[in-house]
Amino acid sequence: MVYFFQNFLNALQWGSFYALIALGYSMVYGILMLFNFAHGDVFMTGAYIGLGTALFFTMIFSSGAVSVVPGWIILVLTILSSMALASILGMIIERIGYRPLRNAPRASAAITGLMIGIILETGNLAILGAQRFSFPSIIDTVTWEAGGIFFTNKKILIVAVALFLMAALHVFIKKTKWGMAMRAMSYDPLAVPLMGVSVNIVAPMTFAIGSGLAAAAGVLYSMAYPVLDPMMGVNLGWKAFVAAILGGRGSIMGAALAGFILGFIEIFVAMIFPSTLRDLIAYSIILAILTFRPYGFFGQAHSAQLRL
Amino acid sequence: MMSRFSMLCGEVPALGWLLGILASVTAEYVIGEDLSNILGMDKAPVLFGVLMAFKEPLMIPNLLAYAFIIYVFPAVSTGILTRVPANRLAGRLDHLPVIISGLLHISFLYLIIHFWAGMNDYHLIVIKITMISVILTLSMNVINGYMGEFSCSHPGFMAIGAYTTSVMTLVLFTKSRFGAGPILPEAAGPFVFPIVLVIGGLLTSLAALIVAIPSFRTRGDYLAIISLAFTFMIKSIIENMEIIGGARGLGDQPDFSGLTAVFAWTVLCIWVVNNFVTSVPGKAMNAVRDNESAADAMTVNTRKTKITAFMFGAFWAGVAGGLLAHMLRYINPGTFGLQKLAEIFAMVYFGGLNSIYGSIVGAASISLLGEALRPLELYKWIVIPLLLIIVMIKRPTGLMAFMEFNMKKLLRPRDRGKEEGPVG
Amino acid sequence: MDKLLHIEKMSHSFGGLQAVQNFSLEIGAGEIVGLIGPNGAGKTTVFNLITGVYKPVSGRVMLRGRDIAGEQPHTIASLGIGRTFQNLLLWRHMNVLDHVKIAHYSQVTYGLAGAFFGTPRRNRQEREIEQTSMELLKRFRVDHFALLPVGSLPYGAQRRVEIARAMATRPRLLLLDEPTAGMTPDELKEMIGIIKGIHADYGVAILLIEHRMKFVMELCSRIVTLVFGEIIAEGAPMEIRNNPKVIEAYLGREDIT
Structure with missing residues (x-):
C-alpha cells in the first residue's frame, strides 16, 4: 500500500510533464486542425534554454560561491524566461512551418513540423556537441516522510507549478478576450475571421502559449531528471501527443487529464512488469483504447483528416 | 542558343540517355583518377564531391570542373550525338511488345550499374542502398500517397521483414544460435533467398492488419498515432526477445543482397506497383482517399481496398527490410526507429505523392544526398529537413506528384515532333 | 411480379x-x-x-x-442502385476518365493477381473498361475533357461527369x-x-x-x-x-x- 502511494506520487509528477506538453498539442489542434509535430522538441529546447538561463541567473546573483538571493527566485526567473524565449520559438515555428502551409494538405504541414523538430535536435547537437549537460540544482532537495511515503519538496513543487499553469491557462481561455477568440476559432474556424479576429494573430499566440507551457515542462522535468539530452523531446513528445489524442483532439482540459492518465498507466505498468516492457504495454493499451474508442475520451466524432 | 540546346536534348530518347550515362561512367573509369590529380585533388571525389566541398570550400570550382568533364559533358554530348541512331533503334524497339523492349532497356541499365558499382565498394553500397530506398519509398507511397493515409508504420514493417528473413537465412544457411548447423549450402542462396523474402514480406503483410483494421473507422491523426504505436511496439517486442539478439541486434546474415538481387527486386517492385496503381482496383485507392462516400456509392469495396493497400505496401516494406538486413549483415532495433521514419518520409514527400517517378527521384536524391553527407551526419540532418521544408512550402505534395508512369512513353523515340509531350 | x-x-x-x-x-x-x-x-x-x-x-x-x-x-x-450527390462528390485529384473507370470496380473480375502482374485477362478487361468509359463520356458530351483533372471542368460538366460515373455502375x-x-x-x-x-x-x-x-x-x-x-x-x-x-x-x- 505504501508502495502504491509512493508510485501514485511519482505518477502524478510524471503525468504533469505529459499534461503540460499535451496542452500545447491540443491548443494548436483546436485552432489550426493541425498538430505541431515539432512540439516535443520545443519541450527539449525549453529545457536547454532553462539550463542556460538558470546558469546565467545563478552567476549574476552570486558572490563567490554563495547565492545572494533565495533559490526559489532564481527558479521562478528561470521558468519565466525559458517560457518567454520558447514562446518566441513557437511563433517562429508557426511562421515558417505552418503559416505558408495553411491551405496545403494537412500531411504536408505534419512533415514540415517533423522536419523542424529534427532541425532543432540536430542544431542542438551541432551547437552544444554530444556531451550531456546536467541541470543545476537550484533549490536544495528536502525530503519528508509520512507513513512510510517519501515526499520531496521538488516533486510537490513540480506538481503544484504544473497545476497552477493549467489553472492559469483555464482562466485565460475562459475569461479573457483572446482566450474567447481562441475558443471561438476552434469552434468554427471560418466564422471568427469574419468577425475581425485574424488567424494570423490567434495562431501565433496559440503556438506561443503552447510552447511556453512545454518550456515550463522542460524546466520542471530537468529539476526531476537533471541530465539533459537533445533527444529527450522525442520520446516524451510523442507520448504527450498520444495523450492529446486520447484526450480528444482540441479538447484542452481533456488533453491535460489524459496526460495524467498516461503517466499513471506508465508508472503502474512499470510497477507490475519489468521496465523493459513498459513501452510495449503502454502502447498496447493505447492501441486498444484507440481501436475501441477512436475519438478519445473527450472528443467528438468529427471527421477531419490528415489527408491529401 | 539555349533553346536550340534544350530542343536537341528533347530529341534524345531514353536509350540515348542510357548511352550518355555509359559514357560518363566510362569517363570516370578511364580518366577520373588522372583528372582529379590534374585538378589538384588527392583522390577522385566520391559521390560528386559533396563531402570535399564541405571540407575544402576552395576546391568547389575544381569539383565543378571535375563534375562537368566527367559527368555532364560526356552524358549530354553522347546523348545528342547518338540521337539519330538511338532514335532509329528506339523506333524499332517501339514496335516490339513493351515487355521485351522494356527488358532490353533494363538489361542495358543493369550493365551500366554493374560497371559503375564494380569500380569500388563504396559505389556498390551506395547503389544498393539507393535501390532499396526506391522499394521502400514506393511501398510507403502506396499507403501514404495513393491511399492517402498518414501512416507511420513503415519502420515497423521493415523491422518485421528484416528480422523474419534474417532468422530464416540464419537457420537455413549458418551454424547459428538457433541450433543445428547449416541445413542448406550457401550455394543454394540465390534460389532460396527470393522465397525467404516473399515469406518475410507476407508475414509483414499479416502484421499490417494491426494497422489496417483500425483504419476502417479512423483516419488521419488517429491512424498516425496507431501506426506510430505499432512501430514502437515492434521495436519494443524485438528489444525484449533475447533469442533474436534483443537490443544488441542480430548479425552475420549470409551475404545474399548482391547487386543482381537488389536490382531484380527493385525492377520487380516498380513493375508490380505500377501494374497495381494503374488498375481499377488500384485506382480505387485514390477514390477512397479523395472521397470515401462517393467511392462506396460507386461499388468500391472500401474496406477491401484499405486492407489491400496496407498489406501490399507492407509486403514491399518487408522485402526492403529483408534486403537491407542481408546487405548490412547486422541489424538492431535502433535501425528501425524514428530516424528511419523521418528518412522515408523525406524520400516520399520530397519526390512526390501518388507518383512512381516521384518515388524514384525522391529515393535516389535523398539517399544519395544522405550518403554524400554521411560523414557529416549532423549536417545531413539539417540539410535534408531544410530542403524538405522548402519543397513542402513550394509544392506541398512533392516535386513530381500525381504522375503516371508509362514504360512505352518513356522508351519511345523522340525524333518525331507530333509525339512530343511531357514524360516526366 | x-x-x-x-x-x-x-x-x-x-x-x-x-x-x-x-x-x-x-x-x-x-x-x-x-x-x-x-x-x-x-x-x-x-x-x-x-x-x-x-x-x-x-x-x-x-x-x-x-x-x-x-x-x-x-x-x-x-x-x-447508382446515385449522385447533392453537392458533387467527385474525386478531386483524378481525371475525368478515371472517374468513370473506377465506377466499373464491381465488374472487374481479374482479381488481385491480375492487378499486380498484368495478366492478359487484366489487359483485355482494362481495355474494355476504357472503351465503355469513353463511350459513356461521349454520351454525356464530356469526352473531350477525358484526361483533364475533374476540378478544372465547368460546373455543368462536373454534374454530367457525376451522372456518367453513376451510369458506369x-x-x-x-x-x-x-x-x-x-x-x-x-x-x-x-x-x-x-x-x-x-x-x-x-x-x-x-x-x-x-x-x-x-x-x-x-x-x-x-x-x-x-x-x-x-x-x-x-x-x-x-x-x-x-x-x-x-x-x-x-x-x-x-x-x-
Whole structure:
C-alpha cells in the first residue's frame, strides 16, 4: 500500500510533464486542425534554454560561491524566461512551418513540423556537441516522510507549478478576450475571421502559449531528471501527443487529464512488469483504447483528416 | 542558343540517355583518377564531391570542373550525338511488345550499374542502398500517397521483414544460435533467398492488419498515432526477445543482397506497383482517399481496398527490410526507429505523392544526398529537413506528384515532333 | 411480379430526432419518380437509407425481391442502385476518365493477381473498361475533357461527369440528388435532355430529388411529397400540384410555374 502511494506520487509528477506538453498539442489542434509535430522538441529546447538561463541567473546573483538571493527566485526567473524565449520559438515555428502551409494538405504541414523538430535536435547537437549537460540544482532537495511515503519538496513543487499553469491557462481561455477568440476559432474556424479576429494573430499566440507551457515542462522535468539530452523531446513528445489524442483532439482540459492518465498507466505498468516492457504495454493499451474508442475520451466524432 | 540546346536534348530518347550515362561512367573509369590529380585533388571525389566541398570550400570550382568533364559533358554530348541512331533503334524497339523492349532497356541499365558499382565498394553500397530506398519509398507511397493515409508504420514493417528473413537465412544457411548447423549450402542462396523474402514480406503483410483494421473507422491523426504505436511496439517486442539478439541486434546474415538481387527486386517492385496503381482496383485507392462516400456509392469495396493497400505496401516494406538486413549483415532495433521514419518520409514527400517517378527521384536524391553527407551526419540532418521544408512550402505534395508512369512513353523515340509531350 | 424497388415502412432517427417515418414507396422498372419536400424534410436521408449509408431502424428495403436494408453501400451499389450527390462528390485529384473507370470496380473480375502482374485477362478487361468509359463520356458530351483533372471542368460538366460515373455502375435505379442545383436555365434545359436520354437509352428507373417544380413536372410520372420525414401526398404531377396539403406545407410558399 505504501508502495502504491509512493508510485501514485511519482505518477502524478510524471503525468504533469505529459499534461503540460499535451496542452500545447491540443491548443494548436483546436485552432489550426493541425498538430505541431515539432512540439516535443520545443519541450527539449525549453529545457536547454532553462539550463542556460538558470546558469546565467545563478552567476549574476552570486558572490563567490554563495547565492545572494533565495533559490526559489532564481527558479521562478528561470521558468519565466525559458517560457518567454520558447514562446518566441513557437511563433517562429508557426511562421515558417505552418503559416505558408495553411491551405496545403494537412500531411504536408505534419512533415514540415517533423522536419523542424529534427532541425532543432540536430542544431542542438551541432551547437552544444554530444556531451550531456546536467541541470543545476537550484533549490536544495528536502525530503519528508509520512507513513512510510517519501515526499520531496521538488516533486510537490513540480506538481503544484504544473497545476497552477493549467489553472492559469483555464482562466485565460475562459475569461479573457483572446482566450474567447481562441475558443471561438476552434469552434468554427471560418466564422471568427469574419468577425475581425485574424488567424494570423490567434495562431501565433496559440503556438506561443503552447510552447511556453512545454518550456515550463522542460524546466520542471530537468529539476526531476537533471541530465539533459537533445533527444529527450522525442520520446516524451510523442507520448504527450498520444495523450492529446486520447484526450480528444482540441479538447484542452481533456488533453491535460489524459496526460495524467498516461503517466499513471506508465508508472503502474512499470510497477507490475519489468521496465523493459513498459513501452510495449503502454502502447498496447493505447492501441486498444484507440481501436475501441477512436475519438478519445473527450472528443467528438468529427471527421477531419490528415489527408491529401 | 539555349533553346536550340534544350530542343536537341528533347530529341534524345531514353536509350540515348542510357548511352550518355555509359559514357560518363566510362569517363570516370578511364580518366577520373588522372583528372582529379590534374585538378589538384588527392583522390577522385566520391559521390560528386559533396563531402570535399564541405571540407575544402576552395576546391568547389575544381569539383565543378571535375563534375562537368566527367559527368555532364560526356552524358549530354553522347546523348545528342547518338540521337539519330538511338532514335532509329528506339523506333524499332517501339514496335516490339513493351515487355521485351522494356527488358532490353533494363538489361542495358543493369550493365551500366554493374560497371559503375564494380569500380569500388563504396559505389556498390551506395547503389544498393539507393535501390532499396526506391522499394521502400514506393511501398510507403502506396499507403501514404495513393491511399492517402498518414501512416507511420513503415519502420515497423521493415523491422518485421528484416528480422523474419534474417532468422530464416540464419537457420537455413549458418551454424547459428538457433541450433543445428547449416541445413542448406550457401550455394543454394540465390534460389532460396527470393522465397525467404516473399515469406518475410507476407508475414509483414499479416502484421499490417494491426494497422489496417483500425483504419476502417479512423483516419488521419488517429491512424498516425496507431501506426506510430505499432512501430514502437515492434521495436519494443524485438528489444525484449533475447533469442533474436534483443537490443544488441542480430548479425552475420549470409551475404545474399548482391547487386543482381537488389536490382531484380527493385525492377520487380516498380513493375508490380505500377501494374497495381494503374488498375481499377488500384485506382480505387485514390477514390477512397479523395472521397470515401462517393467511392462506396460507386461499388468500391472500401474496406477491401484499405486492407489491400496496407498489406501490399507492407509486403514491399518487408522485402526492403529483408534486403537491407542481408546487405548490412547486422541489424538492431535502433535501425528501425524514428530516424528511419523521418528518412522515408523525406524520400516520399520530397519526390512526390501518388507518383512512381516521384518515388524514384525522391529515393535516389535523398539517399544519395544522405550518403554524400554521411560523414557529416549532423549536417545531413539539417540539410535534408531544410530542403524538405522548402519543397513542402513550394509544392506541398512533392516535386513530381500525381504522375503516371508509362514504360512505352518513356522508351519511345523522340525524333518525331507530333509525339512530343511531357514524360516526366 | 416484384417491383424494382419496394420500400415498406422504413423509419430512421438520429438521436431523438425522427428523420424518416414509415416511408413506403414502390418504383417499377423504368419509372421516373420525383421526391419533393421543403428543406430538412429528410429527402437526402431517404437516399442515404436506400443506398446503405445509414441502416434503417425499422422497415424493409427490397430491391428486386431481396432485402437490402443493412447491406454495405458498395454491395447495394453493385446490386444496381447508382446515385449522385447533392453537392458533387467527385474525386478531386483524378481525371475525368478515371472517374468513370473506377465506377466499373464491381465488374472487374481479374482479381488481385491480375492487378499486380498484368495478366492478359487484366489487359483485355482494362481495355474494355476504357472503351465503355469513353463511350459513356461521349454520351454525356464530356469526352473531350477525358484526361483533364475533374476540378478544372465547368460546373455543368462536373454534374454530367457525376451522372456518367453513376451510369458506369450499370444501375437499374438511379438516384439523383438535386441534379440541377446551381445551374443556369440553359444548363437546366440540357439536363432535362440528358435525363430523358438516359431514361430512353438505358431503361433505367430514376428517383429524383428536386426543388424546381418545372423540372419535376416535366420529367416525373409520379411525385412523392415528404414533410418532416413523412409522406403527405403521392400521385401524378397534376394531383400533387393541386393537393391542398402539399400547397400548404411546401408549394404555397413558392412560385408554382
